[in-house]
Amino acid sequence: MRVVFATAELAPVATVGGLAFAAAGLGAELRRQGVDVDLVMPDYGGIELADETIIDLAVPSWVGPARLRVGSHPSVGRLHLVSVPGMERPHPYLQAGGEGWLDNSARFFRFARAVAAYVELDRPDILHLNDWHTGSVLAALTDPPPTVLSLHNLAYQGVTDGSWLDVIGPRSAHYEWWGGTNPLSGALALADRIVAVSPHHATEIVTPEGGFGLDEALRNRGADMIGILNGIDTDVWNPATDAHLAAPFDVTDLVGRNANRVTLHGRLGLAVDDVPLATVVTRLTHQKGIDVLAPLVPLLAQIPMRLAILGTGDAGLAAHLHHLADEHADWFTFVEGYDEALSHLMFAGADLYLMPSRFEPCGLTQMQAMRYGAVPVVTAVGGLVDTVIDADLDRQGTGFVAGRVAPEDLLAALFRAARRVKDRRRRQAMQRRMMNIDWSWTLPAGDYSALYAQLEGSSGR
Ligand code: ADP
Ligand code: GLC
Numbered sequence: 001m002r003v004v005f006a007t008a009e010l011a012p013v014a015t016v017g018g019l020a021f022a023a024a025g026l027g028a029e030l031r032r033q034g035v036d037v038d039l040v041m042p043d044y045g046g047i048e049l050a051d052e053t054i055i056d057l058a059v060p061s062w063v064g065p066a067r068l069r070v071g072s073h074p075s076v077g078r079l080h081l082v083s084v085p086g087m088e089r090p091h092p093y094l095q096a097g098g099e100g101w102l103d104n105s106a107r108f109f110r111f112a113r114a115v116a117a118y119v120e121l122d123r124p125d126i127l128h129l130n131d132w133h134t135g136s137v138l139a140a141l142t143d144p145p146p147t148v149l150s151l152h153n154l155a156y157q158g159v160t161d162g163s164w165l166d167v168i169g170p171r172s173a174h175y176e177w178w179g180g181t182n183p184l185s186g187a188l189a190l191a192d193r194i195v196a197v198s199p200h201h202a203t204e205i206v207t208p209e210g211g212f213g214l215d216e217a218l219r220n221r222g223a224d225m226i227g228i229l230n231g232i233d234t235d236v237w238n239p240a241t242d243a244h245l246a247a248p249f250d251v252t253d254l255v256g257r258n259a260n261r262v263t264l265h266g267r268l269g270l271a272v273d274d275v276p277l278a279t280v281v282t283r284l285t286h287q288k289g290i291d292v293l294a295p296l297v298p299l300l301a302q303i304p305m306r307l308a309i310l311g312t313g314d315a316g317l318a319a320h321l322h323h324l325a326d327e328h329a330d331w332f333t334f335v336e337g338y339d340e341a342l343s344h345l346m347f348a349g350a351d352l353y354l355m356p357s358r359f360e361p362c363g364l365t366q367m368q369a370m371r372y373g374a375v376p377v378v379t380a381v382g383g384l385v386d387t388v389i390d391a392d393l394d395r396q397g398t399g400f401v402a403g404r405v406a407p408e409d410l411l412a413a414l415f416r417a418a419r420r421v422k423d424r425r426r427r428q429a430m431q432r433r434m435m436n437i438d439w440s441w442t443l444p445a446g447d448y449s450a451l452y453a454q455l456e457g458s459s460g461r
Pocket of ligand 2: 019
C-alpha cells in the first residue's frame, strides 16, 4: 500500500510542537510495519538530502514554480521536500519577534497546491493530511484518493481572506467560512475519515464548548471521525539508553533515577532534599494553562513542593515567570527556551510532572514523564483523560487528575500527589505501573494501517 503523508512539521527536520514528533513517529512505525509512506513536507531551506532527484510539479501560475526534492535524510530516511516561493524561512511559522510571517496563508496554500500536484502525478492508494497547513490539498483534487485527515490542534485553523476561495481549486466552496477562507473546514467536509489524536478529544470536539467553532462540521461527519491515541518514540525515550541522562535506569532498577534527581536539582539551582520536585516542559501558550499554575508558585512552600518550568513562547508569560523565579528562588526555577537535553533530565529527575492544560488534543509529555517515572499531575482534558488514571480513585492509578482547570483544583491535586510520592513504597509501585505501559507507536500505527486498509480501493469523497 502506498501512502502520501503530508505535514508541515517532521522531527528532527522541522520541529515546533508535538505535530513534528507525531508525524515522525507514526511515519517511521508505518514503514516498519510495511506501509510504503512518502513523507512530504515543506522545504524550509538548509535541509541536505543524499541521492537527490528533483521533480517539477505542474501547478497553476499563482503558486509559482514548484519542485519536489526527493532523497535520503540521515534521520528520516526517504524524504519528499516541497519547494514553493516564500517557503524558505528560519522558522516554519514565526518571525524572530514571535509574530507569524505575514504571508503564512499564501505559503501554505502554495504548499498544499503543490502537494495536490504530486498526488495527481503519483496516484497513491491513500492520502494522509495533517492539520490546517495541508487542508486545502482537497480543494484542488477533483478525483482524490481516499483521504485521512488527522487533527492535531483545532485551535489553529489558518482562517484568512475570502479572496483565496477564487484561487485554491475547483472545490473551494467547501472552504467558505463566514466570508473568509478556512483551510481546515473544507478538509473536514472532504476527507473520507477524520482522526482526532486521542479518543477522549474526539468526544470533546463535537461539542460547542470544545469544537473551536467546527463542532457542527465534525458532528455532520458522524462515525467518519474516530480517535487514535498518539504514541511516543520509545527508542528516543528510553531511560536505559538515553545519552542525555546522568545515569541510566529502568523499571527493574530505579537506583539510577536518584543520580538524575540530584543532577537536575543542580542544573536548576535548587537544594536537594526530600521535598518533591515537579517539572513542566512546554510551549508557553494559552492552551497549556501555565497562567493558571503561576498563582500557585507563592504557595508551594506550604505543601511543600518545588517547581521548575522549561518553556518558550509567549513573551509576557515568560516575563511573569522570570519575575516569579526571582521572588521565590528557593522553590521555583524558570528556564526559558527549547532545550532537548534538559527536557530529558526534567522527566528523569522529577518526582512529579505537571500539565495544567486548558485543552490537550493528545499531549506527549505526560507519556514521556510516565516512561521516565515522573508521576503526572494533569487536568481532565483530551488525551490526558486517556493516559492518566487518578491513583486516589483507582488502585491501578498512574497519576493525579485535577477536576477543573482552576488554581484551587490544581492545588488540591498537587497536595494529593505530594502525599503519595513521599511514601516510598507506594511511589515505587506507581512508578513500576506507569513505566511498564507501552506508549510506543506500534498499536496506533496498526490502527492507522487498518483504517487505510478499509479505505483502499474506494474512491475519495
Ligand atoms: P504540543 O504539541 O501541544 O506543544 P505535545 O505534548 O504534544 O504538546 O508535544 C510537545 C513536544 O515538544 C514533546 O515531545 C516535548 O518533550 C517537546 N517540548 C515542548 N516544549 C519543549 C521545550 N521547551 N524544550 C524541549 N522540548 C520541548
Ligand atoms: C498538538 C497538540 C498536542 C498533540 C500534538 C501531536 O500540538 O497540542 O496535544 O500531542 O499535536 O498530535
